[in-house]
Amino acid sequence: MPSANGRQLIYTDAFARPLLETASYVELFLKILVGMKQVPQKDAPLKLNESGTWIREDVSYEVNEPDAYALEEALRQKEKHGGEVVVITAGPARAQQVLREALAKGADRAIHLEDTAFVGLDAFNTARAFAAAIQDESFDLIFTGLQSDDYGYAQTGVILAELLGWPHATIIMQIEKKDAGIRVKRELEAGYFQFVDMPLPAVLTIQSGINKLRYATLIGIKQAKNKPLRKVAMADVQSSLSGNLQKIERLYVPQKTKNTEFLEGSAAEIAKKLVDKLRNEVRVL
Amino acid sequence: MPDSILVVVEQRDGKLNRVSWETLTAGQALAAATGWTLDAAVVGKEVANLAHEVAAKKVQRSYAVESPRFEPYTPDAFAFGLKQFIESRAPQLVLMPHTYQVRDFVPKLATAMGRTVISDCVGYKKEGDKLLFTRQMFQGKLAADVSFAGPPPWFVTFQNGAFRGDKVETGASAAPVETVKVELGDGVVREKPQAMFKEAKQAVDLTQAEIIVSVGRGIKEQKNIELAKQLAEALGGEIAASRPICDSGWLPMDRQIGSSGQTVAPKLYLALGISGAIQHIVGMKGSRTIIAVNKDSEAPIFEIADYAVVGNLFDVVPPLIEEVKKAKAGS
Ligand SMILES: Cc1cc2nc3c(=O)[nH]c(=O)nc-3n(C[C@H](O)[C@H](O)[C@H](O)COP(=O)(O)OP(=O)(O)OC[C@H]3O[C@@H](n4cnc5c(N)ncnc54)[C@H](O)[C@@H]3O)c2cc1C
Ligand SMILES: Nc1ncnc2c1ncn2[C@@H]1O[C@H](COP(=O)(O)O)[C@@H](O)[C@H]1O
Numbered sequence: 001m002p003s004a005n006g007r008q009l010i011y012t013d014a015f016a017r018p019l020l021e022t023a024s025y026v027e028l029f030l031k032i033l034v035g036m037k038q039v040p041q042k043d044a045p046l047k048l049n050e051s052g053t054w055i056r057e058d059v060s061y062e063v064n065e066p067d068a069y070a071l072e073e074a075l076r077q078k079e080k081h082g083g084e085v086v087v088i089t090a091g092p093a094r095a096q097q098v099l100r101e102a103l104a105k106g107a108d109r110a111i112h113l114e115d116t117a118f119v120g121l122d123a124f125n126t127a128r129a130f131a132a133a134i135q136d137e138s139f140d141l142i143f144t145g146l147q148s149d150d151y152g153y154a155q156t157g158v159i160l161a162e163l164l165g166w167p168h169a170t171i172i173m174q175i176e177k178k179d180a181g182i183r184v185k186r187e188l189e190a191g192y193f194q195f196v197d198m199p200l201p202a203v204l205t206i207q208s209g210i211n212k213l214r215y216a217t218l219i220g221i222k223q224a225k226n227k228p229l230r231k232v233a234m235a236d237v238q239s240s241l242s243g244n245l246q247k248i249e250r251l252y253v254p255q256k257t258k259n260t261e262f263l264e265g266s267a268a269e270i271a272k273k274l275v276d277k278l279r280n281e282v283r284v285l
Numbered sequence: 286m287p288d289s290i291l292v293v294v295e296q297r298d299g300k301l302n303r304v305s306w307e308t309l310t311a312g313q314a315l316a317a318a319t320g321w322t323l324d325a326a327v328v329g330k331e332v333a334n335l336a337h338e339v340a341a342k343k344v345q346r347s348y349a350v351e352s353p354r355f356e357p358y359t360p361d362a363f364a365f366g367l368k369q370f371i372e373s374r375a376p377q378l379v380l381m382p383h384t385y386q387v388r389d390f391v392p393k394l395a396t397a398m399g400r401t402v403i404s405d406c407v408g409y410k411k412e413g414d415k416l417l418f419t420r421q422m423f424q425g426k427l428a429a430d431v432s433f434a435g436p437p438p439w440f441v442t443f444q445n446g447a448f449r450g451d452k453v454e455t456g457a458s459a460a461p462v463e464t465v466k467v468e469l470g471d472g473v474v475r476e477k478p479q480a481m482f483k484e485a486k487q488a489v490d491l492t493q494a495e496i497i498v499s500v501g502r503g504i505k506e507q508k509n510i511e512l513a514k515q516l517a518e519a520l521g522g523e524i525a526a527s528r529p530i531c532d533s534g535w536l537p538m539d540r541q542i543g544s545s546g547q548t549v550a551p552k553l554y555l556a557l558g559i560s561g562a563i564q565h566i567v568g569m570k571g572s573r574t575i576i577a578v579n580k581d582s583e584a585p586i587f588e589i590a591d592y593a594v595v596g597n598l599f600d601v602v603p604p605l606i607e608e609v610k611k612a613k614a615g616s
Binding site for chain 2: 040042043045046048055122123124127149150151152153154155158159161162163167168169170171186187188189190191192193194195196197198199208209243244245246247248249250251252253254256257258259260261262263264267268270271272274275277278279281282283284285
């Protein structure tokens, strides 16, 4: 039976005595960190805060969509190669929810950079906070989503790679472990793809749809309660951060650029109005 | 030396990408607004001819930034090579199009220089001495004006379609072209990219369709796709979808509209339960008429719709199918 002992996978004989480690066993063991962000739910109505620089916090939240796929991919890689899946988030207490869900789905442990102030960091500082929080760990792979639904920087993962000095690849739709490193499938524009080989450790930003998501099981939810969750305070990483390099001066509802005609009435009336437009204005009927 | 703006255009296989002209237009507008000079750079293995093409536009100088290691593209080579080049020229502002390639390397480049990127911007504002860059947030539901809080160079990427590429100004005479060779040692590039390819052949060519009925996640369940199909059929159009619908396998991939799918410009684009994320909009905003049905009055799709119905698609679509059938039978 193989057993995970720190970073190394040790095979034992029938008497639980360690067998000679073979290089490939050790190599296939993957320790993966997954960045999981909590963002406002897709159809949550957003209201601006008093200063007009951020939204009011009283909305419902969910996990950032591509991050859910990143977690799923990490779990699948672990199931294939053995290893460990660690999830990390930076956000206020409410963000623990995404970690709990990830633990219930099969992640082994979680790291929570817990402070409301993490919400206001730019991508540079979020990545620096992550780098500081994991400095005593040694991951083979870090997955993030390709972008967040709230800020939409599309940067945190790539910045983290640069801070760690690791190679990276973005918009990933497939990951395959090779003898030396990994082969990933990058999505390009307009239906094109490309395979890229790269060494480990590496950072990958994951695209939604790379796999099919699993649901947490009842037993998983139960087990999650006993899994380790390490909290990191702002004070623990503060010395690694700087002031934000970019600043939101104001947030607002975008002005309409098009003269949109809103059709109102009962469903039947709307149907009639639409057909009238289709016939007389759009001229497709 | 006055402050300068550098536009890094994008090329593939010896051809400039169309968005390059959009970013140049943005650069020209910003140069006019700030009084800063404008330079452009093409990055690649041998790109002097492309630098000459750019030099015909109103720029002060056009650079060909070259290394054999720029071909094929890797983020390591681009970040490392451009860092050298940008440090040597010290521009105030560096502009690039927000393409998949740029978003792959520009955060690395900026980080390597200790700088930041305001990404995926749709415009800029100059308020007093302050430059603000406007970007969409919360999937386009809100917009933000963002300023730089650190030292230059300031990196900005502009969203596809944010500026008009056909509005780029031609120069009075061709600008000087300078070739800059950058040194990239062994071991800089860690990624080994293979050739680009397309997945299985496309069975439908939606670019030819005059009428497209497109469904988004508002359709809720696979079995409800049938409803949209009935409407498409009644109208004599094709069915298409947003990405999540194709990811779920509810419709085949070749029916996906958007930046990673097809780009269409039919006479009529009817969007059912689609929120209007930018990656979807780039694939259909050229449609002659856009009708959107969405239960959320603040859905970004309404910003580009000609006719808008705020409501439940399951209430609106069935009577619409009937009315269309009636109209067709009567005509
Ligand atoms: C690099 C990249 C590439 C991408 N490429 C593409 C692409 O090519 N094409 C693409 O489409 N997306 C693409 N996306 C994804 C894109 O960002 C959005 O996530 C996606 O377009 C959202 O799809 P949607 O509008 O169907 O779903 P959602 O955003 O979930 O919107 C569903 C909408 O339905 C409405 N709704 C719900 N119920 C009803 C009802 N009963 N009646 C009426 N309305 C209802 C809701 O109000 C909501 O507005 C890409 C993303 C990235 C990052
Ligand atoms: N505060 C956060 N907590 C956890 N993950 C984050 C956070 N911010 C960014 N990420 C990760 O980085 C990805 C890209 O985010 P962004 O750069 O904001 O578009 C997200 O999909 C997450 O995986």
